[in-house]
Amino acid sequence: MAxxxxxxxxxxxxxxxxxxxxxxxSRLSLYLRELQRLEAAGQQTISSGQLGxxxxxxxxxxxxxxxxxxxxxxxxxxxxxxxxxxxxxxxxGTNQSWNVxxxxxxxxxxxxxxYRGFGRQNFTIVAAFDADPAKxxxxxxxxxxxxxxxLSETVREQxxxxxxIVVPAERAQEVADxxxxxxxxxIVNFAxxxxxxxPHVQNVGVDLAIELEQLSFAVTSKLxxxxxxxxxxxx
Amino acid sequence: MAxxxxxxxxxxxxxxxxxxxxxxxSRLSLYLRELQRLEAAGQQTISSGQLGxxxxxxxxxxxxxxxxxxxxxxxxxxxxxxxxxxxxxxxxGTNQSWNVxxxxxxxxxxxxxxYRGFGRQNFTIVAAFDADPAKxxxxxxxxxxxxxxxLSETVREQxxxxxxIVVPAERAQEVADxxxxxxxxxIVNFAxxxxxxxPHVQNVGVDLAIELEQLSFAVTSKLxxxxxxxxxxxx
DNA sequence: CGGTGTGAAAGTTTTCACAGCG
DNA sequence: CGCTGTGAAAACTTTCACACCG
Numbered sequence: 001m002a003x004x005x006x007x008x009x010x011x012x013x014x015x016x017x018x019x020x021x022x023x024x025x026s027r028l029s030l031y032l033r034e035l036q037r038l039e040a041a042g043q044q045t046i047s048s049g050q051l052g053x054x055x056x057x058x059x060x061x062x063x064x065x066x067x068x069x070x071x072x073x074x075x076x077x078x079x080x081x082x083x084x085x086x087x088x089x090x091x092x093g094t095n096q097s098w099n100v101x102x103x104x105x106x107x108x109x110x111x112x113x114x115y116r117g118f119g120r121q122n123f124t125i126v127a128a129f130d131a132d133p134a135k136x137x138x139x140x141x142x143x144x145x146x147x148x149x150x151l152s153e154t155v156r157e158q159x160x161x162x163x164x165i166v167v168p169a170e171r172a173q174e175v176a177d178x179x180x181x182x183x184x185x186x187i188v189n190f191a192x193x194x195x196x197x198x199p200h201v202q203n204v205g206v207d208l209a210i211e212l213e214q215l216s217f218a219v220t221s222k223l224x225x226x227x228x229x230x231x232x233x234x235x
Numbered sequence: 236m237a238x239x240x241x242x243x244x245x246x247x248x249x250x251x252x253x254x255x256x257x258x259x260x261s262r263l264s265l266y267l268r269e270l271q272r273l274e275a276a277g278q279q280t281i282s283s284g285q286l287g288x289x290x291x292x293x294x295x296x297x298x299x300x301x302x303x304x305x306x307x308x309x310x311x312x313x314x315x316x317x318x319x320x321x322x323x324x325x326x327x328g329t330n331q332s333w334n335v336x337x338x339x340x341x342x343x344x345x346x347x348x349x350y351r352g353f354g355r356q357n358f359t360i361v362a363a364f365d366a367d368p369a370k371x372x373x374x375x376x377x378x379x380x381x382x383x384x385x386l387s388e389t390v391r392e393q394x395x396x397x398x399x400i401v402v403p404a405e406r407a408q409e410v411a412d413x414x415x416x417x418x419x420x421x422i423v424n425f426a427x428x429x430x431x432x433x434p435h436v437q438n439v440g441v442d443l444a445i446e447l448e449q450l451s452f453a454v455t456s457k458l459x460x461x462x463x464x465x466x467x468x469x470x
Numbered sequence: 471c472g473g474t475g476t477g478a479a480a481g482t483t484t485t486c487a488c489a490g491c492g
Numbered sequence: 493c494g495c496t497g498t499g500a501a502a503a504c505t506t507t508c509a510c511a512c513c514g
Contacts, residue, residue, distance in 0.1 A: 021505070025452050029445040033427060047473060055429050059473090060507055067475065075474045075513040093451035100447065111346035117427055117444040123451075162450055186450035192268060192352055194290050202453040204446045209352040210264040211439045212335065215397055215421035216328035216358075217260050218437040256483070282495060294495090295485055302497065310491045310496045 020068045025092075027065050030055050032088040039081040047078035097122045099158050101184070103175050104166035105130045105145050108190060112166060113141040123162070127154045131171065148178060155182040165189045255303045260327075262300050265290050267323040274316040282313035332357045334393050336419070338410045339401035340365040340380050343425060347401060348376040358397070362389045366406065383413060390417040400424045 034054055038046060048066075049059035066072055066079075069091050073079045089095040100118070102109055105128050112118075113125055128143045129151055130136060136147045146154065154160065163179040165172050165187060172191035179187055186202040189195055192210070197203055269289055273281060283301075284294035301307055301314075304326050308314045324330040335353070337344055340363050347353075348360055363378045364386055365371060371382045381389065389395065398414040400407050400422060407426035414422055421437040424430055427445070432438055 020456075023505080025449060026445075028452075029442070029448045030429065032448075033442070033445070034429065037428065049473080058507070060509095061505095063473095063475065064506075071475070073474050076472050077514080078473065091452065092448050093455040094448055098447070098451055107346040107349045111342040112443065114342045115443060117442075118447065121444040121448060123444065123447050161454060162447060185454045188446050188450060193272065194265065194269065202450050204449055206441065206443075206446055207264070207268070207352075208347065208350060208441075209356040209358065210261075210268070211423050211441055212333070212353065212358050212397060213264045213267075213327050213329055213356060214257075214260060214439055215423060215437050216333055217263075217326065219396060219420045220328040221255075258483080284495080293485070295487095296483095298495095298497065299484075306497070308496050311494050312492080313495065 024065045024068055027055075027057065027061075028088060028092060031062070031065070032085065032092065035081050035085045035088065039085060043081055045074075045078045045080050046084075048073070050078070094122045097124060098162055099124055099126045099160045100162045100164060101125070101127045101129065101151070101155060101158075101160050101179075102164045102166060103129045103148070103151075103179070104171075104190075105135050105140050106166065109166035110140055112164065112190075113143065125164075126158045126160060131167070148175070151178055152182040155179075155184060160184065162186045162188070165191055165195075167191060169193045259300045259303055262290075262292065262296075263323060263327060266297070266300070267320065267327065270316055270320050270323065274320060278316055280309075280313045280315050281319075283308070285313070329357045332359060333397055334359055334361045334395045335397045335399060336360070336362045336364065336386070336390060336393075336395050336414075337399045337401060338364045338383070338386070338414070339403075339406075339425075340370055340375050341401065344401035345375055347399065348378065360399075361393045361395060366402070383410070386413055387417040390414075390419060395419065397421045397423070400426055400430075402426060404428045 031051060034051060035046070047059070048062040051057075052059045052062045063073075066084075070087070072084055072087055086095070100123050102113060102125050105113070109128070109130075113128060118125065125143070127146060128140060129146050129148050131148055133147075135145050138145050155163075160182075161184060163184040163186070165175050165179070167175050169191045172189060172193050173195060176187060176189070176195045176197060180198060180201055184201070187195070187197070187204075189203055189205045190208075192207045194205070195203060266286060269286060270281070282294070283297040286292075287294045287297045298308075301319075305322070307319055307322055321330070335358050337348060337360050340348070344363070344365075348363060353360065360378070362381060363375060364381050364383050366383055368382075370380045373380050390398075395417075396419065398419040398421070400410050400414070402410050404426045407424060407428050408430060411422060411424070411430045411432060415433060415436055419436070422430070422432070422439075424438060424440045425443075427442045429440070430438060
């Protein structure tokens, strides 16, 4: 689709030798989200200043962040939305599809199984597990709930690389250990505990009560402004 | 419970003149979560080194972070769990209880209404709203779903200061505007859009697909380690 | 012009290292 | 002795400012 590119722009060109700060990666996701919205609204190009304003960042920050990965812009014009979206998805890894397993099919787990946003970014939940024998064998949102014993086999057969933990806090570490043993490379943990994981396994924690806690601090202390981008979490 | 305190420690003593970095506040929530776990397990005291190790931080970082708010430790001993928990909750504002409204009673909204973790940290969801007339009037997890028109009244009558947005992306900004008009001071936004809010309203965004995206980047780029604490999000 | 890409400066956060205390 | 609290140094991130491009 893109032909007359100015400098680099081809994937694989990424000068990602030095490690990129994690805060930059979290802003990348926000850029991508906004770009997708803009493109859907019919916008062809955008400048760093416009994109920054929409998200509450400076123009320089947008350009610096993108600069970690290559040169994507056209001087005097800005960035072409379609090209930048493709580049960002290459960087973030969501041009390829990802199979994900979910462990825990309680209220929250079931709600997440039905969440459409995952599929939109190329994540597919291919299997659901639960330790409760009463739940195993039931169909939940199109998936048959499997016993934890089957985790390794499913992860292997379906080429699963990511897992989500949606079990009570007391069970989370044990489940994490099983996911690691099964060969999963990254975990999103919704249980309110910090997991102890080997360093080669990535993880992000989402603690719903903590999000409210951060607000209660900000509101109480009349902080100028609490957060900006959408960072990540735990250990 | 605590009597022989060494230096300061009383709430209200907080030297919070200078603004505290937001990343420090997000770690505070993790410290608190871990301390509560330790206390429940019967541990009386803890050192900065132990606490840091459990969460993947250095001892110095733990001490520096706490240092923003006062002096809580006993040289040669560490911190008393009960005292530190109380101090952290005073700082974060969760020693007082908070009334919260939720807008959007879809799958995710209903699951969140049933989440026990909120109550444990003193947050109570006192009312649920939805724009869908078919949902209004129904009982969901003990709450009668109200029409959005009643938002302002309920917020006023129940002294609500925080709100959660759990509606589709297209509706999120409109709902945010209503929450702001109703006088809410902080918003947790689960919709995958950046909200445009007046500066006096705090907000935290939780985008479930973005959490997976961050993992896919980390896993793909074999990053040394993606995240540490449990930060927060959007604009 | 309007806008990118990027060194260099400014600002912020983390780590170091050590005096002081019980 | 073990551990806190904290200045000072190091590391990192953001902002500035400007050369250069179409």
